[in-house]
Amino acid sequence: MSIEVGSKLQGKVTGITNFGAFVELPEGSTGLVHISEVADNYVKDINDHLKVGDQVEVKVINVEKDGKIGLSIKKAKEQPQSREGREGYRPNRNRNHDRNRSHERDRGGKENFEQKMARFLKDSEDRLSSLKRHTESKRGGRGARRG
Incomplete structure (x- = not known):
């Protein structure tokens, strides 16, 4: 053999x-x-x-x-049944995924690529400005108040 x-x-x-x-x-x-x-x-x-x-x-x-x-050795063992096949399986719900779905529902349909990109850029800029604001104030950067 x-x-x-x-x-x-x-x-x-x-x-x-x-x-x-x-x-x-x-x-x-x-x-x-x-x-x-x-x-x-x-x-x-x-x-x-x-x-x-x-x-x-x-x-x-x-x-x-x-x-x-x-x-x-681990691949020689029989693989257990996939998670979806198990009784009582509930997939993880991704909060961001749910939030994006609610945006789609609010707009009354599916978003096209340009709308998704615009929303992504806006969210990204908001997060970045918030991050900068918090880190600069902690480091004593340009925008920090001194008193």
């Missing part, structure tokens, strides 16, 4: 370094599971997740011309 990208294999951890773990695959070849491919969450110390001699299921994510094999 040749090792191809995308295939799932069983392997044995043969060595651990600070950047990943070496896994012996069938037919005697060895691949590397980078520390970022060990678990879905952040892995500070790989020794918390793997030990030499552990049997692991890995997915081949790349095979380089020089024979190096890149492996992933």
Whole structure:
């Protein structure tokens, strides 16, 4: 059985370094599971997740011309059902998105590009002038009052 990208294999951890773990695959070849491919969450110390001699299921994510094999443990696990498919899922509501929708409703329809651009520029200038006003007064800039 040749090792191809995308295939799932069983392997044995043969060595651990600070950047990943070496896994012996069938037919005697060895691949590397980078520390970022060990678990879905952040892995500070790989020794918390793997030990030499552990049997692991890995997915081949790349095979380089020089024979190096890149492996992933987290991609070998079955992916959970997408969020939309879960019962009771409610997507996050973006406040800015809702605010933009209310602008559209107020205008009685969809905005064209020029209207969107004009609104963006106005909002941007308002935010920038407010930011400048607050930062200059705190730094003692040109517009600050002195008393």
